[in-house]
Amino acid sequence: MTSSFIVAIDGPAASGKGTLARRLAATLGFAHLDTGALYRAVGLTLLRTGHAPDDAVAATAAAQGLDAATVLPLMNDPALRQDAVAVAASKVSVVPEVRAALLDFQRNFANHPPGGAKGAVLDGRDVGTVVCPDAPAKLYVTADVEVRARRRLSELRNTGAEAIYEAVLEDMKVRDARDSQRAVAPLKPAVDAFLLDTSMMDAEQAFVAATDFIRSRPAFPGFL
Numbered sequence: 001m002t003s004s005f006i007v008a009i010d011g012p013a014a015s016g017k018g019t020l021a022r023r024l025a026a027t028l029g030f031a032h033l034d035t036g037a038l039y040r041a042v043g044l045t046l047l048r049t050g051h052a053p054d055d056a057v058a059a060t061a062a063a064q065g066l067d068a069a070t071v072l073p074l075m076n077d078p079a080l081r082q083d084a085v086a087v088a089a090s091k092v093s094v095v096p097e098v099r100a101a102l103l104d105f106q107r108n109f110a111n112h113p114p115g116g117a118k119g120a121v122l123d124g125r126d127v128g129t130v131v132c133p134d135a136p137a138k139l140y141v142t143a144d145v146e147v148r149a150r151r152r153l154s155e156l157r158n159t160g161a162e163a164i165y166e167a168v169l170e171d172m173k174v175r176d177a178r179d180s181q182r183a184v185a186p187l188k189p190a191v192d193a194f195l196l197d198t199s200m201m202d203a204e205q206a207f208v209a210a211t212d213f214i215r216s217r218p219a220f221p222g223f224l
């Protein structure tokens with residue numbers, strides 16, 4: 001059976017979309033897919049096999065080689081969260097063949113959520129615009145780049161990594177620009193997305209605003 005209960009959440013790095021997506025999925029009883037982890041898995045594969053992250057041929061082969069069996073163990077690999085892997089992910093994600101290779105996996109997850117879940121929450125950059133353009137609830141989560149850089153800095157430091165604010169901010173600006181300006185599936189809000197600026201919100205306030213929006217969607221009767 002194809003699920004029509006899809007929540008699509010997009011936005012730039014460290015806007016809080018993953019935190020929100022995980023909590024919404026747990027509350028709704030839906031499955032959650034962090035689509036960025038798929039691009040990170042491709043980036044990590046290239047770094048581990050000694051390829052440059054902008055090697056389009058190697059990136060395509062790595063993306064085509066990913067399936068549930070190879071992706072799931074990588075999802076829990078702490079190396080996936082390194083900043084160098086985020087940068088590599090952003091480089092492989094401009095390659096149209098890489099995006100095409102990952103599309104089926106994402107759509108299949110959304111339409112046939114695993115574990116018998118009634119619906120799915122996907123977060124990324126192009127879920128509401130390309131992966132699931134018919135999703136009945138779309139959110140675009142954002143925050144000022146300085147706020148996002150501070151969040152990512154404390155996240156990196158909490159994992160024991162050495163990180164400098166100015167470098168994290170600069171990486172984030174470069175990645176935002178690459179993600180927004182690429183030719184295929186650039187980062188942008190879907191026309192029918194609910195815009196959620198979390199610059200002045202904590203995670204709890206963002207969750208309340210998101211649930212208010214989802215509750216207002218006729219396609220989600222009685223879920224919240």
Ligand SMILES: Nc1ncnc2c1ncn2[C@@H]1O[C@H](COP(=O)(O)OP(=O)(O)O)[C@@H](O)[C@H]1O
Pocket residue numbers: 011012013014015016017018019020151152155198201202203204206
């Ligand atoms: N609304 C918020 N206010 C403050 N910090 C937040 C908020 N949402 C998430 N965070 C924190 O910011 C960091 C990045 O959040 P995350 O959800 O991973 O962002 P994204 O998935 O957009 O990259 C995490 O450490 C998370 O705990």
Ligand SMILES: Nc1ccn([C@@H]2O[C@H](COP(=O)(O)OP(=O)(O)O)[C@@H](O)[C@H]2O)c(=O)n1
Pocket residue numbers: 012013014015035036037039040086089090091093123124125126127175179
């Ligand atoms: N649906 C998606 C998700 C991620 N990506 C790419 O993958 C990179 C890493 O995504 P992510 O969601 O893990 O990054 P953060 O927001 O956690 O920093 C992004 O910078 C994008 O370039 C994408 O192109 N499309």
